[in-house]
Amino acid sequence: MRRLFPFPLLTLGLLGMWLLLNQTVALGHILLGGAVATGAGLAMAALKPQKPKIGKPLAVLRLLGIVATDVIRSNFAVAGIAIQGKRRKQTSGFMTVPIDMQNRYGLAILSIIMTATPGTVWLNFDAGSGRLLIHVLDLKDEQAWIDIIKNRYERLLMEIFQ
């Protein structure tokens, strides 16, 4: 099993995508999609990537909930700033956040979260010093942003990718 499905989640995800794209759960499509997904999993194994260890499904769900609420809240906040345009006093700026997480998959997910949330843009991460440079649209309180990133996202991500 391990040999045939080196990345079971990837294979399952691809099969799910295949079925969604074809809008069917017919046996023929499950077999065909399964074959393609298995091949893709084997091709991935040939690239020898570092294997992600994803644990704690509850933490994954909690993170999804947190990100969803934050994305909705910041959508409204940034919409307000965008409507005010140039009349508004400029509060944007750069800041650095110290990041303790070293897992590259965790960092990749963190970058997606930060970019998907309007109002923060991931600029540069220095793996050596663990310093993350971001640009924040509404930078009134640097410490508040550090707390959000470290306590709301990073801690859960470190739990998920031990």
Next chain:
Amino acid sequence: MIAPGDLPLWAAIIVGALTIGGAAFTLVGSFGLWRLRSFYDRVHTPTLGTSLGTVLIIVASMICFTVLESRVILQELLIFVFVSVTTPVTLMLLARAALYRDRAEGNASVPPADPQPILKAREAEPDA
């Protein structure tokens, strides 16, 4: 053949409201892109269209076609997955290119590059 009139009123109201909401967020995001001051400010606002704007419109589409075809249509979820995974790539590429250029031009409004990253990497992992 599916005609627009086949959609029941309650579904039409929900779908219409969601579509207009998503379009409004996208429009405000584009407005911000035009109105804000610096490049780094402007790069934030189009994210409205790629987050809530996209979500509202794909939810509207899912409801509309689920009701019209009387079966669950979920393929729009893939749009959401691909948009959320690919947006950071373009956004980071643009922002970092701007940062690189500003640093090269000696623009004082951007933070300088981290000094000697190689030396710092060794300090952080003495056993490596």
